[in-house]
Amino acid sequence: MTPPISRYPVPELKDLPEDIRARILEVQDKAGFVPNVFLALAHRPAEWRAFFAYHDALMLKDSGSLTKGDREMIVTATSAANHCLYCVVAHGAILRIYEKKPLVADQVAVNHRKADITPRQRAMLDFALKVCLRSHEVDDADFAALHAHGFSDEDIWDIAAITAFFGLSNRMANVTGMRPNDEFYLMGRVPKPPKDAPARQA
Structure with missing residues:
Protein backbone atom coordinates (compact mmCIF):
# COMPACT_ATOMS: atom_id res chain seq x y z
CA MET A 1 0.00 0.00 0.00
CA THR A 2 1.36 3.43 -0.97
CA PRO A 3 1.88 5.69 2.06
CA PRO A 4 -0.13 8.93 2.20
CA ILE A 5 1.52 12.03 0.75
CA SER A 6 0.89 14.09 3.91
CA ARG A 7 -0.03 13.73 7.57
CA TYR A 8 -2.75 16.30 6.96
CA PRO A 9 -5.92 15.90 4.88
CA VAL A 10 -5.25 16.29 1.16
CA PRO A 11 -8.15 17.88 -0.73
CA GLU A 12 -9.55 16.39 -3.91
CA LEU A 13 -8.69 18.36 -7.03
CA LYS A 14 -12.39 18.89 -7.78
CA ASP A 15 -12.93 20.51 -4.39
CA LEU A 16 -10.20 23.15 -4.72
CA PRO A 17 -10.80 26.83 -5.56
CA GLU A 18 -10.80 27.45 -9.30
CA ASP A 19 -7.52 29.38 -9.41
CA ILE A 20 -5.64 26.68 -7.52
CA ARG A 21 -7.20 23.88 -9.56
CA ALA A 22 -6.29 25.65 -12.81
CA ARG A 23 -2.65 26.05 -11.74
CA ILE A 24 -2.41 22.40 -10.71
CA LEU A 25 -3.92 21.21 -13.99
CA GLU A 26 -1.44 23.38 -15.87
CA VAL A 27 1.44 21.75 -13.98
CA GLN A 28 -0.02 18.29 -14.60
CA ASP A 29 -0.30 18.99 -18.32
CA LYS A 30 3.34 20.09 -18.49
CA ALA A 31 4.92 17.48 -16.20
CA GLY A 32 2.63 14.52 -16.84
CA PHE A 33 1.81 14.23 -13.13
CA VAL A 34 0.95 16.45 -10.15
CA PRO A 35 3.88 17.03 -7.78
CA ASN A 36 2.62 16.18 -4.31
CA VAL A 37 3.59 19.57 -2.88
CA PHE A 38 0.78 21.20 -4.88
CA LEU A 39 -1.82 18.94 -3.29
CA ALA A 40 -0.39 18.73 0.21
CA LEU A 41 -0.13 22.50 0.68
CA ALA A 42 -3.62 23.02 -0.75
CA HIS A 43 -4.83 21.98 2.72
CA ARG A 44 -4.65 25.76 3.36
CA PRO A 45 -5.57 27.63 0.16
CA ALA A 46 -4.61 31.15 1.30
CA GLU A 47 -1.15 29.96 2.34
CA TRP A 48 -0.87 27.93 -0.89
CA ARG A 49 -1.36 31.12 -2.91
CA ALA A 50 1.21 33.04 -0.88
CA PHE A 51 3.71 30.18 -1.03
CA PHE A 52 3.57 29.73 -4.78
CA ALA A 53 3.54 33.48 -5.45
CA TYR A 54 6.85 33.82 -3.63
CA HIS A 55 8.15 30.58 -5.19
CA ASP A 56 7.43 31.92 -8.68
CA ALA A 57 8.96 35.32 -7.90
CA LEU A 58 12.21 33.63 -6.90
CA MET A 59 12.44 30.64 -9.21
CA LEU A 60 10.89 31.87 -12.47
CA LYS A 61 12.43 35.34 -12.72
CA ASP A 62 14.55 36.18 -15.75
CA SER A 63 16.63 38.99 -14.24
CA GLY A 64 20.05 38.53 -12.65
CA SER A 65 22.82 36.13 -13.56
CA LEU A 66 21.49 33.02 -11.81
CA THR A 67 20.37 30.37 -14.27
CA LYS A 68 17.44 28.05 -13.61
CA GLY A 69 20.01 25.33 -12.97
CA ASP A 70 21.80 27.54 -10.42
CA ARG A 71 18.53 28.13 -8.59
CA GLU A 72 17.69 24.42 -8.45
CA MET A 73 21.25 23.70 -7.31
CA ILE A 74 20.79 26.05 -4.35
CA VAL A 75 17.52 24.34 -3.44
CA THR A 76 19.02 20.85 -3.68
CA ALA A 77 22.12 21.63 -1.61
CA THR A 78 20.34 23.54 1.15
CA SER A 79 17.43 21.09 1.30
CA ALA A 80 19.95 18.31 1.88
CA ALA A 81 21.45 20.33 4.75
CA ASN A 82 17.91 20.60 6.18
CA HIS A 83 17.32 16.84 5.70
CA CYS A 84 14.28 17.41 3.49
CA LEU A 85 13.66 14.28 1.43
CA TYR A 86 10.87 15.82 -0.65
CA CYS A 87 12.83 18.84 -1.81
CA VAL A 88 16.08 16.97 -2.45
CA VAL A 89 14.29 14.39 -4.60
CA ALA A 90 11.98 16.80 -6.43
CA HIS A 91 14.41 19.65 -7.03
CA GLY A 92 17.28 17.26 -7.64
CA ALA A 93 15.26 15.87 -10.54
CA ILE A 94 14.70 19.34 -11.98
CA LEU A 95 18.39 20.15 -11.47
CA ARG A 96 19.47 17.08 -13.46
CA ILE A 97 17.22 18.14 -16.31
CA TYR A 98 18.30 21.78 -16.40
CA GLU A 99 22.00 21.00 -16.12
CA LYS A 100 21.80 17.90 -18.37
CA LYS A 101 24.03 16.10 -15.85
CA PRO A 102 22.66 12.82 -14.44
CA LEU A 103 25.08 12.81 -11.49
CA VAL A 104 24.99 16.42 -10.35
CA ALA A 105 22.03 16.32 -7.96
CA ASP A 106 23.42 13.44 -5.92
CA GLN A 107 26.85 15.07 -5.84
CA VAL A 108 25.53 18.45 -4.72
CA ALA A 109 23.25 16.94 -2.09
CA VAL A 110 26.03 14.92 -0.49
CA ASN A 111 29.06 17.22 -0.86
CA HIS A 112 29.00 20.16 -3.25
CA ARG A 113 32.74 20.70 -2.83
CA LYS A 114 33.37 17.42 -4.64
CA ALA A 115 30.65 17.87 -7.24
CA ASP A 116 31.30 18.35 -10.96
CA ILE A 117 30.32 22.01 -10.92
CA THR A 118 32.09 25.26 -11.77
CA PRO A 119 34.13 27.29 -9.24
CA ARG A 120 31.44 29.98 -9.55
CA GLN A 121 28.70 27.51 -8.59
CA ARG A 122 30.84 26.19 -5.74
CA ALA A 123 31.19 29.72 -4.34
CA MET A 124 27.44 30.19 -4.73
CA LEU A 125 26.72 27.04 -2.75
CA ASP A 126 29.32 27.89 -0.09
CA PHE A 127 27.36 31.07 0.55
CA ALA A 128 23.93 29.41 0.32
CA LEU A 129 24.90 26.82 2.91
CA LYS A 130 26.26 29.54 5.18
CA VAL A 131 22.92 31.34 4.92
CA CYS A 132 21.16 28.02 5.56
CA LEU A 133 23.16 26.99 8.61
CA ARG A 134 24.95 30.08 9.95
CA SER A 135 23.25 33.19 8.58
CA HIS A 136 24.31 35.15 11.67
CA GLU A 137 27.92 34.83 10.47
CA VAL A 138 27.39 36.41 7.03
CA ASP A 139 29.60 39.47 6.60
CA ASP A 140 31.16 41.72 3.96
CA ALA A 141 33.83 39.13 3.18
CA ASP A 142 31.11 36.79 1.89
CA PHE A 143 29.90 39.50 -0.49
CA ALA A 144 33.46 40.16 -1.67
CA ALA A 145 34.01 36.46 -2.38
CA LEU A 146 30.86 36.33 -4.51
CA HIS A 147 31.67 39.60 -6.28
CA ALA A 148 34.96 38.00 -7.35
CA HIS A 149 32.94 35.37 -9.22
CA GLY A 150 30.78 37.97 -10.97
CA PHE A 151 27.74 37.92 -8.70
CA SER A 152 26.02 41.26 -8.13
CA PRO A 180 8.06 12.72 -3.05
CA ASN A 181 6.34 11.45 -6.19
CA ASP A 182 7.90 8.24 -7.47
CA GLU A 183 8.33 9.89 -10.88
CA PHE A 184 10.96 12.29 -9.54
CA TYR A 185 13.47 9.58 -8.67
CA LEU A 186 14.21 8.62 -12.28
CA MET A 187 13.84 11.98 -14.02
CA GLY A 188 16.99 13.20 -15.77
CA ARG A 189 19.10 10.18 -14.83
CA VAL A 190 19.25 8.53 -18.26
CA PRO A 191 19.82 10.80 -21.28
CA LYS A 192 17.01 10.63 -23.81
CA PRO A 193 18.05 9.38 -27.28
CA PRO A 194 18.01 12.00 -30.05
CA LYS A 195 14.64 12.32 -31.76
CA ASP A 196 16.18 11.33 -35.08
CA ALA A 197 17.95 8.27 -33.66
CA PRO A 198 17.04 5.01 -35.46
CA ALA A 199 14.70 2.73 -33.60
CA ARG A 200 16.45 -0.09 -31.75
CA GLN A 201 15.90 -3.47 -33.33
CA ALA A 202 14.82 -6.41 -31.18
Missing part, protein backbone atom coordinates in the same frame (compact mmCIF):
# COMPACT_ATOMS: atom_id res chain seq x y z
CA ASP A 153 24.45 42.34 -4.85
CA GLU A 154 21.04 41.53 -6.36
CA ASP A 155 22.25 38.03 -7.25
CA ILE A 156 23.40 37.61 -3.65
CA TRP A 157 19.93 38.65 -2.47
CA ASP A 158 18.48 35.96 -4.77
CA ILE A 159 20.79 33.28 -3.36
CA ALA A 160 19.83 34.21 0.18
CA ALA A 161 16.12 34.51 -0.57
CA ILE A 162 15.96 31.14 -2.33
CA THR A 163 17.79 29.55 0.60
CA ALA A 164 15.49 31.18 3.14
CA PHE A 165 12.28 30.41 1.26
CA PHE A 166 13.15 26.76 0.88
CA GLY A 167 14.10 26.64 4.55
CA LEU A 168 10.39 27.25 5.14
CA SER A 169 9.45 24.71 2.49
CA ASN A 170 11.83 22.09 3.92
CA ARG A 171 10.40 22.43 7.39
CA MET A 172 6.79 22.22 6.27
CA ALA A 173 7.58 19.20 4.09
CA ASN A 174 9.24 17.48 7.05
CA VAL A 175 6.44 18.31 9.50
CA THR A 176 3.69 17.18 7.13
CA GLY A 177 5.61 14.05 6.11
CA MET A 178 5.33 15.09 2.47
CA ARG A 179 6.16 12.16 0.21
Whole structure:
Protein backbone atom coordinates (compact mmCIF):
# COMPACT_ATOMS: atom_id res chain seq x y z
CA MET A 1 0.00 0.00 0.00
CA THR A 2 1.36 3.43 -0.97
CA PRO A 3 1.88 5.69 2.06
CA PRO A 4 -0.13 8.93 2.20
CA ILE A 5 1.52 12.03 0.75
CA SER A 6 0.89 14.09 3.91
CA ARG A 7 -0.03 13.73 7.57
CA TYR A 8 -2.75 16.30 6.96
CA PRO A 9 -5.92 15.90 4.88
CA VAL A 10 -5.25 16.29 1.16
CA PRO A 11 -8.15 17.88 -0.73
CA GLU A 12 -9.55 16.39 -3.91
CA LEU A 13 -8.69 18.36 -7.03
CA LYS A 14 -12.39 18.89 -7.78
CA ASP A 15 -12.93 20.51 -4.39
CA LEU A 16 -10.20 23.15 -4.72
CA PRO A 17 -10.80 26.83 -5.56
CA GLU A 18 -10.80 27.45 -9.30
CA ASP A 19 -7.52 29.38 -9.41
CA ILE A 20 -5.64 26.68 -7.52
CA ARG A 21 -7.20 23.88 -9.56
CA ALA A 22 -6.29 25.65 -12.81
CA ARG A 23 -2.65 26.05 -11.74
CA ILE A 24 -2.41 22.40 -10.71
CA LEU A 25 -3.92 21.21 -13.99
CA GLU A 26 -1.44 23.38 -15.87
CA VAL A 27 1.44 21.75 -13.98
CA GLN A 28 -0.02 18.29 -14.60
CA ASP A 29 -0.30 18.99 -18.32
CA LYS A 30 3.34 20.09 -18.49
CA ALA A 31 4.92 17.48 -16.20
CA GLY A 32 2.63 14.52 -16.84
CA PHE A 33 1.81 14.23 -13.13
CA VAL A 34 0.95 16.45 -10.15
CA PRO A 35 3.88 17.03 -7.78
CA ASN A 36 2.62 16.18 -4.31
CA VAL A 37 3.59 19.57 -2.88
CA PHE A 38 0.78 21.20 -4.88
CA LEU A 39 -1.82 18.94 -3.29
CA ALA A 40 -0.39 18.73 0.21
CA LEU A 41 -0.13 22.50 0.68
CA ALA A 42 -3.62 23.02 -0.75
CA HIS A 43 -4.83 21.98 2.72
CA ARG A 44 -4.65 25.76 3.36
CA PRO A 45 -5.57 27.63 0.16
CA ALA A 46 -4.61 31.15 1.30
CA GLU A 47 -1.15 29.96 2.34
CA TRP A 48 -0.87 27.93 -0.89
CA ARG A 49 -1.36 31.12 -2.91
CA ALA A 50 1.21 33.04 -0.88
CA PHE A 51 3.71 30.18 -1.03
CA PHE A 52 3.57 29.73 -4.78
CA ALA A 53 3.54 33.48 -5.45
CA TYR A 54 6.85 33.82 -3.63
CA HIS A 55 8.15 30.58 -5.19
CA ASP A 56 7.43 31.92 -8.68
CA ALA A 57 8.96 35.32 -7.90
CA LEU A 58 12.21 33.63 -6.90
CA MET A 59 12.44 30.64 -9.21
CA LEU A 60 10.89 31.87 -12.47
CA LYS A 61 12.43 35.34 -12.72
CA ASP A 62 14.55 36.18 -15.75
CA SER A 63 16.63 38.99 -14.24
CA GLY A 64 20.05 38.53 -12.65
CA SER A 65 22.82 36.13 -13.56
CA LEU A 66 21.49 33.02 -11.81
CA THR A 67 20.37 30.37 -14.27
CA LYS A 68 17.44 28.05 -13.61
CA GLY A 69 20.01 25.33 -12.97
CA ASP A 70 21.80 27.54 -10.42
CA ARG A 71 18.53 28.13 -8.59
CA GLU A 72 17.69 24.42 -8.45
CA MET A 73 21.25 23.70 -7.31
CA ILE A 74 20.79 26.05 -4.35
CA VAL A 75 17.52 24.34 -3.44
CA THR A 76 19.02 20.85 -3.68
CA ALA A 77 22.12 21.63 -1.61
CA THR A 78 20.34 23.54 1.15
CA SER A 79 17.43 21.09 1.30
CA ALA A 80 19.95 18.31 1.88
CA ALA A 81 21.45 20.33 4.75
CA ASN A 82 17.91 20.60 6.18
CA HIS A 83 17.32 16.84 5.70
CA CYS A 84 14.28 17.41 3.49
CA LEU A 85 13.66 14.28 1.43
CA TYR A 86 10.87 15.82 -0.65
CA CYS A 87 12.83 18.84 -1.81
CA VAL A 88 16.08 16.97 -2.45
CA VAL A 89 14.29 14.39 -4.60
CA ALA A 90 11.98 16.80 -6.43
CA HIS A 91 14.41 19.65 -7.03
CA GLY A 92 17.28 17.26 -7.64
CA ALA A 93 15.26 15.87 -10.54
CA ILE A 94 14.70 19.34 -11.98
CA LEU A 95 18.39 20.15 -11.47
CA ARG A 96 19.47 17.08 -13.46
CA ILE A 97 17.22 18.14 -16.31
CA TYR A 98 18.30 21.78 -16.40
CA GLU A 99 22.00 21.00 -16.12
CA LYS A 100 21.80 17.90 -18.37
CA LYS A 101 24.03 16.10 -15.85
CA PRO A 102 22.66 12.82 -14.44
CA LEU A 103 25.08 12.81 -11.49
CA VAL A 104 24.99 16.42 -10.35
CA ALA A 105 22.03 16.32 -7.96
CA ASP A 106 23.42 13.44 -5.92
CA GLN A 107 26.85 15.07 -5.84
CA VAL A 108 25.53 18.45 -4.72
CA ALA A 109 23.25 16.94 -2.09
CA VAL A 110 26.03 14.92 -0.49
CA ASN A 111 29.06 17.22 -0.86
CA HIS A 112 29.00 20.16 -3.25
CA ARG A 113 32.74 20.70 -2.83
CA LYS A 114 33.37 17.42 -4.64
CA ALA A 115 30.65 17.87 -7.24
CA ASP A 116 31.30 18.35 -10.96
CA ILE A 117 30.32 22.01 -10.92
CA THR A 118 32.09 25.26 -11.77
CA PRO A 119 34.13 27.29 -9.24
CA ARG A 120 31.44 29.98 -9.55
CA GLN A 121 28.70 27.51 -8.59
CA ARG A 122 30.84 26.19 -5.74
CA ALA A 123 31.19 29.72 -4.34
CA MET A 124 27.44 30.19 -4.73
CA LEU A 125 26.72 27.04 -2.75
CA ASP A 126 29.32 27.89 -0.09
CA PHE A 127 27.36 31.07 0.55
CA ALA A 128 23.93 29.41 0.32
CA LEU A 129 24.90 26.82 2.91
CA LYS A 130 26.26 29.54 5.18
CA VAL A 131 22.92 31.34 4.92
CA CYS A 132 21.16 28.02 5.56
CA LEU A 133 23.16 26.99 8.61
CA ARG A 134 24.95 30.08 9.95
CA SER A 135 23.25 33.19 8.58
CA HIS A 136 24.31 35.15 11.67
CA GLU A 137 27.92 34.83 10.47
CA VAL A 138 27.39 36.41 7.03
CA ASP A 139 29.60 39.47 6.60
CA ASP A 140 31.16 41.72 3.96
CA ALA A 141 33.83 39.13 3.18
CA ASP A 142 31.11 36.79 1.89
CA PHE A 143 29.90 39.50 -0.49
CA ALA A 144 33.46 40.16 -1.67
CA ALA A 145 34.01 36.46 -2.38
CA LEU A 146 30.86 36.33 -4.51
CA HIS A 147 31.67 39.60 -6.28
CA ALA A 148 34.96 38.00 -7.35
CA HIS A 149 32.94 35.37 -9.22
CA GLY A 150 30.78 37.97 -10.97
CA PHE A 151 27.74 37.92 -8.70
CA SER A 152 26.02 41.26 -8.13
CA ASP A 153 24.45 42.34 -4.85
CA GLU A 154 21.04 41.53 -6.36
CA ASP A 155 22.25 38.03 -7.25
CA ILE A 156 23.40 37.61 -3.65
CA TRP A 157 19.93 38.65 -2.47
CA ASP A 158 18.48 35.96 -4.77
CA ILE A 159 20.79 33.28 -3.36
CA ALA A 160 19.83 34.21 0.18
CA ALA A 161 16.12 34.51 -0.57
CA ILE A 162 15.96 31.14 -2.33
CA THR A 163 17.79 29.55 0.60
CA ALA A 164 15.49 31.18 3.14
CA PHE A 165 12.28 30.41 1.26
CA PHE A 166 13.15 26.76 0.88
CA GLY A 167 14.10 26.64 4.55
CA LEU A 168 10.39 27.25 5.14
CA SER A 169 9.45 24.71 2.49
CA ASN A 170 11.83 22.09 3.92
CA ARG A 171 10.40 22.43 7.39
CA MET A 172 6.79 22.22 6.27
CA ALA A 173 7.58 19.20 4.09
CA ASN A 174 9.24 17.48 7.05
CA VAL A 175 6.44 18.31 9.50
CA THR A 176 3.69 17.18 7.13
CA GLY A 177 5.61 14.05 6.11
CA MET A 178 5.33 15.09 2.47
CA ARG A 179 6.16 12.16 0.21
CA PRO A 180 8.06 12.72 -3.05
CA ASN A 181 6.34 11.45 -6.19
CA ASP A 182 7.90 8.24 -7.47
CA GLU A 183 8.33 9.89 -10.88
CA PHE A 184 10.96 12.29 -9.54
CA TYR A 185 13.47 9.58 -8.67
CA LEU A 186 14.21 8.62 -12.28
CA MET A 187 13.84 11.98 -14.02
CA GLY A 188 16.99 13.20 -15.77
CA ARG A 189 19.10 10.18 -14.83
CA VAL A 190 19.25 8.53 -18.26
CA PRO A 191 19.82 10.80 -21.28
CA LYS A 192 17.01 10.63 -23.81
CA PRO A 193 18.05 9.38 -27.28
CA PRO A 194 18.01 12.00 -30.05
CA LYS A 195 14.64 12.32 -31.76
CA ASP A 196 16.18 11.33 -35.08
CA ALA A 197 17.95 8.27 -33.66
CA PRO A 198 17.04 5.01 -35.46
CA ALA A 199 14.70 2.73 -33.60
CA ARG A 200 16.45 -0.09 -31.75
CA GLN A 201 15.90 -3.47 -33.33
CA ALA A 202 14.82 -6.41 -31.18
